[in-house]
Amino acid sequence: MATIDDKTIVQNYFNAEGFDRWRRIYGGGEVNKVQLDIREGHQQTVDTVLGWFRADNNLEGRTICDAGCGVGSLSIPLAQMGAKVSGSDISAKMVGEAEDRAKQALGEANLPQFSVQDLEQLSGQYDTVVCLDVLIHYPQEKAAEMIKHLSSLATNRVILSFAPKTVAYTLLKKVGDFFPGPSKATRAYLHREQDVVAALQAAGWQVERTGMTKTSFYFSRILEAKRLPEGVTAPA
Ligand code: SAM
Numbered sequence: 189m190a191t192i193d194d195k196t197i198v199q200n201y202f203n204a205e206g207f208d209r210w211r212r213i214y215g216g217g218e219v220n221k222v223q224l225d226i227r228e229g230h231q232q233t234v235d236t237v238l239g240w241f242r243a244d245n246n247l248e249g250r251t252i253c254d255a256g257c258g259v260g261s262l263s264i265p266l267a268q269m270g271a272k273v274s275g276s277d278i279s280a281k282m283v284g285e286a287e288d289r290a291k292q293a294l295g296e297a298n299l300p301q302f303s304v305q306d307l308e309q310l311s312g313q314y315d316t317v318v319c320l321d322v323l324i325h326y327p328q329e330k331a332a333e334m335i336k337h338l339s340s341l342a343t344n345r346v347i348l349s350f351a352p353k354t355v356a357y358t359l360l361k362k363v364g365d366f367f368p369g370p371s372k373a374t375r376a377y378l379h380r381e382q383d384v385v386a387a388l389q390a391a392g393w394q395v396e397r398t399g400m401t402k403t404s405f406y407f408s409r410i411l412e413a414k415r416l417p418e419g420v421t422a423p424a
Contacts (some may be wrong), residue, residue: 195306197280198325202279210409211285214259222405229406233349234262234322236399236410238269240347247271253314255307255342256322260286264293273300274314280304308337317342322407323350325383327377330347332387339391345414346393347376352400352409353378381409387415 202210213223214230241247248270254263257275259282260324267273267290277283283304290299307319317338323331331350339346385395401408 194326194330196374198239199278199306202277203281206283207281209278210282211259222321225403225405229401229408230261230321232401232403233399233408233410234265236401237318237320237347238265239274240397241266241269241271250316251314253310253312253317253338255290255310255317255319255338257284257286257302258321259298260302262318263302264290264322267294267298267300270298272298274303274312274399275300276303276305276307278304278306283403307334310337310341312341313343314341314342316345316347319346319348320410321349323348323379324376328379328383329378331379332383332390335384335387336391339388339393339413345412346388346391347410347412348384349408349410350379351376351407353380382409383410384409385424389416392416 209223212219213227219227222311247266250271252263252266252271252273254260254266254273254275257277260275263275263286265274275283275286277286283302286300287302290302305324306346319334319338323334324330326334335346335348338348388395388411394416395411396414399410401410
């Protein structure tokens, strides 16, 4: 019997009940306690990444690909900071919301270019490729393929986040709260940091900065990787 693959399930989810749920979580309106905790945790992840860009102080005019951009939570502040942002997402509804929010926040000034695309279909070259809280929707093998593809698009740096397997028990317990009931379910996959790092190294990157967000219901490990110096290969 044919099974629906993870990507189709995720796409359908984020075009339907997942869209309503996450648009609220990633917004400013009233939400329940669990959703508020997730909203605050996610904002911390976004702030960590924005803090890295701010510390580097060279964002003006740089090209950033925000793969799986959701409602634009990262794309919009990056554009406000002067980056040339291309945001894309597999969900047309999320992209529509990102476009609306960007226009509200930015007017016509330096709007990100948004498109509906599976991140594995993205092409082009960008200074930095960012992919936040997307790998959680895919098993390790698929996540490694995605990291490889995203790496091929980046000239300077890749930043990604994932749900670390070390907090597996807590997260698995809580994930039921984000996606209750089988009809609303998308699976949440946890990734071992060493597997994610190995996928990055195989693509020619070394981890330079790390962050961790941990609230009661939200966990996200954040890695920034840069190109290995010429002639240096990753340890076996
Ligand atoms: N990165 C955004 C953020 O941190 O605000 C959104 C995170 S949200 C939990 C996950 C997003 O990944 C959803 O908008 C979903 O549609 C998108 N997504 C999932 N699989 C994708 C894929 N294969 N290609 C592009 N986007 C994808």
